[in-house]
Amino acid sequence: MSIRIRTISNKSVNCYLLNQEDRFFLIDTGFSDKFEEIENELRIAGVDKNNLELIILTHGDTDHSGNSSILRDKFGAKILMHQADSGIVKTGDMKVNRKEKPDKLSLIFKIFTIFGKEAPFEAFQPDILVSGDDSLKQYRLDANLLHIPGHSKGSIAILTKENDLFCGDLMINITKPKLHYLIDNMELTKESINKLRNEEIDNVYPGHGKPFKMTEFLEKYED
Numbered sequence: 001m002s003i004r005i006r007t008i009s010n011k012s013v014n015c016y017l018l019n020q021e022d023r024f025f026l027i028d029t030g031f032s033d034k035f036e037e038i039e040n041e042l043r044i045a046g047v048d049k050n051n052l053e054l055i056i057l058t059h060g061d062t063d064h065s066g067n068s069s070i071l072r073d074k075f076g077a078k079i080l081m082h083q084a085d086s087g088i089v090k091t092g093d094m095k096v097n098r099k100e101k102p103d104k105l106s107l108i109f110k111i112f113t114i115f116g117k118e119a120p121f122e123a124f125q126p127d128i129l130v131s132g133d134d135s136l137k138q139y140r141l142d143a144n145l146l147h148i149p150g151h152s153k154g155s156i157a158i159l160t161k162e163n164d165l166f167c168g169d170l171m172i173n174i175t176k177p178k179l180h181y182l183i184d185n186m187e188l189t190k191e192s193i194n195k196l197r198n199e200e201i202d203n204v205y206p207g208h209g210k211p212f213k214m215t216e217f218l219e220k221y222e223d
Helices: 033-044 069-073 083-091 107-115 187-198 215-218
Strands: 004-010 014-021 023-027 052-056 078-082 128-130 143-147 156-160 162-167 171-173 177-179 203-206
Touching: 004 033, 014 203, 033 069, 052 069, 069 078, 078 083, 083 128, 107 143, 107 177, 177 215, 203 215
Parallel strands: 023 052, 052 078, 078 128, 162 203
Antiparallel strands: 004 014, 014 023, 143 156, 156 162, 171 177
């Protein structure tokens, strides 16, 4: 059975709803101040408290995890993420487990951080913590989890059997496919990109910006 993909835009963040057979899987949950819009999109898609199997967080940053707690309460789905980012969602502090000075921090990200309005965040305890690569077949989704640290220590990607990759904030495509504006550890980022080179990946669905071909990114990427 093929996996259907629905993009749910939440301000500048992409959340993705996957549908396989009679089950739904939500990748990332967006900013908390846009909860009503996300809930409405989920219900339009046919999501209810009986069929949302899992909420998967690509990493702990509050723009990707902001609605996790309330969506769990509304729909009864468990929250899965990498254990290395769990401190972020338990405290709401995106600096937890990151370097004091990240290896890459672009000017545009600094400006957004200074002038952007931060949405309120409800801290929570994840239900399922992973420590590395894993299969999602146990949750009835034909996909694998890949640990891709770099943007954060606990960043993960979801790679489906149809070779679609949901990369979180490792890569973005605002104007062109490239690495995210914030890279905590560049060496780990390079290792993660090299890891992805060894996978069969067609389309990449980033946390910010439009989908793109993995080949398009690799053609311009310099490690």
